[in-house]
Amino acid sequence: MLKTLRTNDTALMILFTLVVLAGPLILAPVGAGYPDLMQRFVIYGIFAIGFNILFGLTGYLSFGHAAFLGVGSYSALWMLKLLSINIVPAIIFAVVVSGLFALLIGFVSLRRSGIYFSILTLAFAQMSYNLAYSVLTPITNGETGLQLDLEDPRILDSAGSAGQVASPSFFGLEMGDTAVVPFLGMDLQFNVGFYVSALILIGMFYLSLRIFRSPFGMILRAVKSNQTRLNYTGFNSRPYTLTAFVISGMYAGLAGALLVCMDPLAGAERMQWTASGEVVLMTIMGGAGTLIGPVLGAGIIKYFENIFSRINDEVVLGWFSALPDWLAEAFTTVISPFLGSGWHISLGLIFMLVVIFLPGGLVEGANRLMNLFTRLSGPRKNTASEEDAYADKGSLPTKAAPSSTVVNTKES
Amino acid sequence: MSNYYLNRRKFLQGSAVLGAGLVAPTIFSRTAGAFTNEPGKGSVVLGFNVPQSGPYADEGADELRAYKLAVKHLNGEGDGGMLGTFSSQMLKGTGILGRKVEYVTGDTQTKSDAARASARAMIEKDGAIMITGGSSSGVAVAVQSLCQDAGVIFMAGLTHSNDTTGKDKKANGFRHFFNAYMSAAALAPVLSEHYGNDRKAYHLTADYTWGWTQEQSMIAATEELGWETVNAVRTPLSATDFSSYIAPVTNSDADVLILNHYGSNMVNSLTNAVQFGLREKKVNGKQFEIVVPLYSRLMARGAGDNVKGIFGSTNWHWSLQDEGSKAFVASYGKEYGQPPSQAAHTCYVQTLLYADAAERAGSFNPCAIVEALEGFEFDGLGNGKTLYRADDHQCFKDVLVVRGKENPTSEFDLLEVVNVTSADKVTYEPNHPMFAGGSLGKCNPGA
Numbered sequence: 013m014l015k016t017l018r019t020n021d022t023a024l025m026i027l028f029t030l031v032v033l034a035g036p037l038i039l040a041p042v043g044a045g046y047p048d049l050m051q052r053f054v055i056y057g058i059f060a061i062g063f064n065i066l067f068g069l070t071g072y073l074s075f076g077h078a079a080f081l082g083v084g085s086y087s088a089l090w091m092l093k094l095l096s097i098n099i100v101p102a103i104i105f106a107v108v109v110s111g112l113f114a115l116l117i118g119f120v121s122l123r124r125s126g127i128y129f130s131i132l133t134l135a136f137a138q139m140s141y142n143l144a145y146s147v148l149t150p151i152t153n154g155e156t157g158l159q160l161d162l163e164d165p166r167i168l169d170s171a172g173s174a175g176q177v178a179s180p181s182f183f184g185l186e187m188g189d190t191a192v193v194p195f196l197g198m199d200l201q202f203n204v205g206f207y208v209s210a211l212i213l214i215g216m217f218y219l220s221l222r223i224f225r226s227p228f229g230m231i232l233r234a235v236k237s238n239q240t241r242l243n244y245t246g247f248n249s250r251p252y253t254l255t256a257f258v259i260s261g262m263y264a265g266l267a268g269a270l271l272v273c274m275d276p277l278a279g280a281e282r283m284q285w286t287a288s289g290e291v292v293l294m295t296i297m298g299g300a301g302t303l304i305g306p307v308l309g310a311g312i313i314k315y316f317e318n319i320f321s322r323i324n325d326e327v328v329l330g331w332f333s334a335l336p337d338w339l340a341e342a343f344t345t346v347i348s349p350f351l352g353s354g355w356h357i358s359l360g361l362i363f364m365l366v367v368i369f370l371p372g373g374l375v376e377g378a379n380r381l382m383n384l385f386t387r388l389s390g391p392r393k394n395t396a397s398e399e400d401a402y403a404d405k406g407s408l409p410t411k412a413a414p415s416s417t418v419v420n421t422k423e424s
Numbered sequence: 425m426s427n428y429y430l431n432r433r434k435f436l437q438g439s440a441v442l443g444a445g446l447v448a449p450t451i452f453s454r455t456a457g458a459f460t461n462e463p464g465k466g467s468v469v470l471g472f473n474v475p476q477s478g479p480y481a482d483e484g485a486d487e488l489r490a491y492k493l494a495v496k497h498l499n500g501e502g503d504g505g506m507l508g509t510f511s512s513q514m515l516k517g518t519g520i521l522g523r524k525v526e527y528v529t530g531d532t533q534t535k536s537d538a539a540r541a542s543a544r545a546m547i548e549k550d551g552a553i554m555i556t557g558g559s560s561s562g563v564a565v566a567v568q569s570l571c572q573d574a575g576v577i578f579m580a581g582l583t584h585s586n587d588t589t590g591k592d593k594k595a596n597g598f599r600h601f602f603n604a605y606m607s608a609a610a611l612a613p614v615l616s617e618h619y620g621n622d623r624k625a626y627h628l629t630a631d632y633t634w635g636w637t638q639e640q641s642m643i644a645a646t647e648e649l650g651w652e653t654v655n656a657v658r659t660p661l662s663a664t665d666f667s668s669y670i671a672p673v674t675n676s677d678a679d680v681l682i683l684n685h686y687g688s689n690m691v692n693s694l695t696n697a698v699q700f701g702l703r704e705k706k707v708n709g710k711q712f713e714i715v716v717p718l719y720s721r722l723m724a725r726g727a728g729d730n731v732k733g734i735f736g737s738t739n740w741h742w743s744l745q746d747e748g749s750k751a752f753v754a755s756y757g758k759e760y761g762q763p764p765s766q767a768a769h770t771c772y773v774q775t776l777l778y779a780d781a782a783e784r785a786g787s788f789n790p791c792a793i794v795e796a797l798e799g800f801e802f803d804g805l806g807n808g809k810t811l812y813r814a815d816d817h818q819c820f821k822d823v824l825v826v827r828g829k830e831n832p833t834s835e836f837d838l839l840e841v842v843n844v845t846s847a848d849k850v851t852y853e854p855n856h857p858m859f860a861g862g863s864l865g866k867c868n869p870g871a
Contacts, residue, residue: 048544146631146658155632155661156562156587157536159569162865176868179573188573190548201548275544277566279536318545324529353476353531 021221028217028304032210040198043319047190047203051274052314054209055267060294060306061213061220062263066256067292068301069229071236075130075288076117076137080261082144082283084110084268086151089158089278096168097178099187099208099273103266110265111258118257122250125239137288144280157279180273182208187274205274212270213307216263221303223259232256264291297366299373308374313359320355324348459789460575460870461551468523468788470495470775471530471552473543473567474581478534479661480559480687482722483767487557487581488529489760490768494775497755498525505755506776509748509804514783521782528552534559534661536566543567547574553788554579554778559687559767560661561585561634568597575870577790579774582767584686584718586637589818590859595867596790598797598817600777600810601770602850604638605858607717607737608645610823610845614735616649619680619713623649626678627656628669628693630685635661638684640858642717646682654678659685659693666693670700679707681714690716691726698730719826722765724838731828731838738824740769740806741841749806763836773805777812791867809847815854817864820847 031038032054039045044053063077084106091102121132144152152158160177164170169178180187187205194200223229231252234242242249272278281287290313298309328348332340350358370377463469472491475484496502500517507515519525528550530542539558546552555571556579558564564583571578572594580588580599584607589599625646629635635658643653654676659669670693673681681702685693697703697714705712716723719736742753742763752772756764764772777797785792798814807821825843832838852859 043549046545046548048541048548052541145660155536157566159566162863176865177569177573275540275570277536277540277569279566281535281537318541321531322528322542322545 021225024303025218025221029214032214033207035206035210036200036202037195040195040200042315044315045198045201047188047201047206048275049314049318050201050203050206051209051270052318053311054206054213055270055274056291056294056310056314057307058209058213058216058270059264059267059291060298060310061216062260062267063291064295064300064302064306065220065223065232065263066260067295068306069224069232069236070253070256072122072125072253072257073130073292074121074133074257074260075285075292076133076135076140077260077264077291078283078285078287079117079137079140080110080114080264081268081271081287082140082278082280083113084265085272085278085282086144086158086268087265088269089160089272089276090151092166092180092272092276093160093164094167096166097180098169099180099182099269102180102273103269106265106269107262110268111262114258114261114265115254118254118261122253122257134285134288137283138285141280141283141285144283152278152280155280157277160276180276209270209274212266216266217303217307224303228252228255293363297363297373299375302373302375305373305375312362312374316355316359320351320358321353323351325352458869458871459791461547461553462871463523463551463553463788466523467526468520469546469550469552470525470527470778471543471546471550471555471557472527473530473532473539473546473555473557474771475534475559475563476531478532479689480534480582482726483559483582483687483720483765484532484557486722486765486768487559487771490756490764490772491527491529491556491775493756493759494772495525495527496759498775498779502759503755504751506748506752506772506805509751510776510780511803512780512784514780515776520779521786521788525779532558532560532563532567534563536562539563539567540570543570544574547571547576552576556771556774556778557581558583560632561588561637562632562661564588564599565592565633568592568594572596572865572868575790575868577778577793579778581771581774583634584638585634586641586858587633587862589816590637591861592633593816593862593864595794595817595864598774598777598812600774600812600819602737602739602821602823603818604634604641604717605852605856606823606850607638608641609850609852610737610825610843611642611715611717611735612645612649613845614825614843615646615715618735620710621650623651623680623710623713624654624676624678624708625651625680625682626654626673626676627682627684628666628673629656629658630661630689631658632661634686635684637858638717639682642682642684644858651680659689661689663689664692666696667700669693670696670702673697674700674702674705677707679710679712681712683714683716684718685716686718686720687723688726690723694727694730694734719839720766721763721836721838722767724828725835732830734828735842736826738826738839739766741766741824741826741839742769742836743839743841744806744824746804746806746808748804752806769806776805777802790869794867811847813854815864816859820851822847823850 035050036045039050067073087109088102088106091105095101117136121129145154162177185204190201190203192199192201235249235253239249294309294313295306299305325348328344329340332343472488474487475481497505497507499519504517528546530546532539532542543555554577558567558581561583564580565588568578578597582601584603586604627639629639639656657669681697683690683693702712714734716734716736719738724731753763781793781796782788785796797812800812803809810819810821812819823845824841826839827842829838829840
């Protein structure tokens with residue numbers, strides 16, 4: 013059994029790597045194959061993986077994770093402004109700062125669990141947001157957002173091309189550089205920033221896989237299933253939850269740093285509670301506690317936000333142009349409230365459907381489908397293949413899946 | 425165990441090689457076109473990036489209507505609007521440089537992050553050659569710097585902060601709209617005439633770049649008159665209830681309230697101020713007054729009766745009687761059944777100015793367009809003689825001082841023009857302290 017699990021992990025890892033690296037090829041047919049959105053998929057994937065280490069493993073629902081994203085963004089941007097346009101110091105500094113910040117907030121918030129923990133983190137995040145928005149304006153430039161500037165000191169490489177703001181680069185490879193390759197009538201855009209983020213995502217996914225499979229991960233799971241009992245056995249679980257919180261905060265900081273490396277602007281709204289809620293949605297939609305789920309969820313939400321929101325009335329009308337006018341307009345009237353600026357509505361509907369019918373998220377949906385196929389092909393082997401299917405997706409066995417979406421309030 | 429680790433190593437090596445292989449070609453391949461998104465033979469794509477949600481959504485909707493109208497006129501549909509009155513007669517309704525004009529739209533949500541994501545999608549996905557729009561200076565500043573980096577032209581929509589063409593100005597960015605300094609310079613003489621030179625002002629200010637520069641400009645202009653500034657309080661852009669900010673005003677000895685708010689911010693704060701009975705108040709033996717430095721008809725409609733008699737400034741008003749304004753109002757009215765707002769006007773004009781610059785330059789290359797627009801003098805677009813100054817890419821033209829009408833004749837006839845302040849009265853040096861600090865840099869054609 014253990015051996016199977018490991019080979020499956022390797023298979024999962026290889027599959028994941030291939031899919032991520034082939035991003036431009038896979039995403040171009042669905043209209044998402046442009047650098048900005050692909051970068052967002054990957055970066056928010058990192059953010060969601062990090063969040064899942066805390067929420068998926070320990071069951072602690074943090075409602076303030078956007079604060080770490082914001083802190084990461086601001087610290088990375090300051091590094092780009094002050095030290096060097098190279099993204100490496102910026103990313104390292106951002107991860108360190110957000111880690112320290114997470115240590116501070118985690119130390120206070122983790123004294124409580126369940127709903128009280130959620131509220132504490134939410135309060136801290138809103139506090140950081142308001143600080144960034146008004147009090148700390150000299151550091152954050154408030155509502156306007158912090159940007160690179162022609163007059164930035166940049167101690168290490170200030171002598172850039174005159175008159176242009178330098179763009180973030182990895183030892184000379186500019187994040188904005190894109191190779192456009194025509195392929196089957198589509199333009200595939202291979203972008204440096206995307207591949208830098210993608211390689212980091214793959215690394216972070218591997219790290220999260222190792223955490224999931226480690227004894228440390230096992231303790232975190234024990235916290236989730238029954239923290240009180242764990243404490244009664246004389247085991248002090250707080251250092252472990254705090255470590256998980258800090259790791260997860262550092263993931264968020266890394267994501268924040270990557271965001272400004274790809275697009276050098278840090279705005280306070282990145283820390284707003286809606287942004288914190290978004291990562292919760294991503295994780296739950298994909299499947300909390302599963303390895304691949306959060307990345308899937310991040311992809312779907314970002315896809316809705318960026319593609320669905322841009323479908324306006326004219327585009328919808330175009331779809332039905334073959335139909336008679338009155339019918340086309342009738343269809344348009346029915347459908348368009350769910351598209352364009354109404355994309356939140358369709359996202360909300362899908363989220364409700366997922367939570368009601370697939371409490372384990374999209375990963376559970378995929379597993380059910382896979383089970384259905386195995387059952388159809390060979391009814392006898394049912395039990396064994398089901399286990400395989402779960403191992404394949406790196407998910408927990410069936411029983412844990414439904415409870416993973418619920419905040420465990422009993423523990424407090 | 426060892427078997428597993430070996431696999432991992434192999435895999436890591438493999439993925440590193442694969443990654444490097446995929447990244448490598450990008451180093452050599454950025455010289456495909458002469459500039460970013462060079463349009464093909466048939467059509468050219470413009471990006472209209474406006475707020476469709478958030479506090480400035482009304483303005484955004486009106487801007488979008490104006491953009492669609494401008495595209496129609498450029499493509500030779502409809503009655504041509506201001507194409508006929510524009511002093512430069514390069515635009516014939518045959519698209520731009522013989523290419524049909526197409527457009528994509530996006531929602532800025534009045535947030536810098538979202539606005540940049542939307543603009544990047546337009547540039548990277550849809551191949552937009554020019555981005556225009558924005559109803560918030562924070563957004564305009566953010567998108568302007570994005571366009572500078574990406575190598576496309578940014579034609580600012582409604583942005584009134586001094587910083588847009590001040591410390592955050594960019595070579596690829598242009599602004600037709602007036603700014604906070606101009607508002608203050610135009611308002612001061614009128615305020616002095618009606619309210620005297622011995623007043624105490626209390627400022628409520630939207631807490632972002634526009635609010636800051638509007639407050640600074642108003643304080644400078646009114647203190648020059650001899651007014652005293654009692655207090656200046658910053659309010660968050662997302663605020664919808666201003667009662668807690670209005671209450672302290674009633675307890676201060678201020679006799680003028682200056683609302684450096686715009687959009688639904690201003691509608692709400694003004695309504696709150698009126699509910700608190702500020703307009704019936706007498707302080708220091710003088711009638712209490714409210715001033716709204718930046719006015720728009722959409723706001724006036726939102727605030728209803730509360731705007732009666734209140735002074736403010738505006739870039740343009742549909743009741744103007746010059747040929748350009750009349751043609752635009754007629755054309756817009758026929759299309760949408762209502763007169764255009766100042767936001768609609770500036771966006772329409774910016775689109776025409778871009779198209780005209782491309783025609784005159786004979787190219788879509790951003791650097792050629794910058795050259796064509798710098799120092800360009802034109803007329804017939806509703807504001808009289810106008811200059812696009814080369815030093816900061818700001819338009820200089822007459823500024824209107826308006827007042828809420830006491831007896832409006834229709835739901836659109838809410839403002840009356842009190843004074844037309846001539847362009848030379850609101851012109852400032854490019855190195856004026858309120859605009860100092862930034863530099864245009866060089867035009868960036870991208871690619």
